[in-house]
Amino acid sequence: MYRLIFIFLFIISISTFAQNDSNDVAGMYLTLPIDFPSIDNSVINNELNLQGFPSIDYSKANYGIGLQIYVNRWLINFAFNKKTRKTNNDFYSLEVEYRSTTLNVGYDVIKTYWLSIYPYAGFKGSGLNYLYKSNVENPATFQSYFQTTLEYKEITNS
Secondary structure (H helix, E strand, O other), X not given: OHHHHHHHHHHHHHOOEEOOOOOOEEEEEEXXXXXOOOOOOHHXXXXXXXXXXXOOOOOOOEEXXXXXXXXXXXXXEEEEEEEEEEEEOOOEEEEEEEEEEEEEEEEOOOOOOOOOOOOEEEEEEEEEEEXXXXXXXXXXXXXXXXXXXXXXXXXXXX
C-alpha cells in the first residue's frame, strides 16, 4: 500500500510546470520528513506498571513521506510519519507504533528567485498505539486454540 502511494506521489511530483508569466510558478516536490516527537507518557506508564505491563517506549526519530506544493509564493506541505518499535522476549511481545500527520501552509516573504523564506502555520496530529501480547509456554494446537488463555491488550492515544 505504501509503495503504491509513494509511486503515485513520485509520478505527480514529476509534473512540475511553469506558466508563461515569469512571476507565476507552480510545482511539487516529494519530501522525506524526520520527526522527533516529545510525548509525556508518565501517567499512562505509571498505570501500566501498576498493572504489570511494560512501559510505552516509542521511537525517538521517525521518518515518513510528504508532498510539498507551491504556487507563486504560497506553499502547502503535507507529511505522514509512522514508525513501529517492537520488543520480543520469552514472556511477551510488545509493539508501540507512532504516527503523525502534518498539514502546513506557508508564504514566501522574500521576492527573490534565488532565496525563499517560508514561515509556516499548520496542524499536526500524532498518536501512539500500544499492543501487548503475552506468550504461552506451550503453543496451542489447532484443536485447542479457542480454549487458550492468551492475553491481548491494545491502547490507542492521540
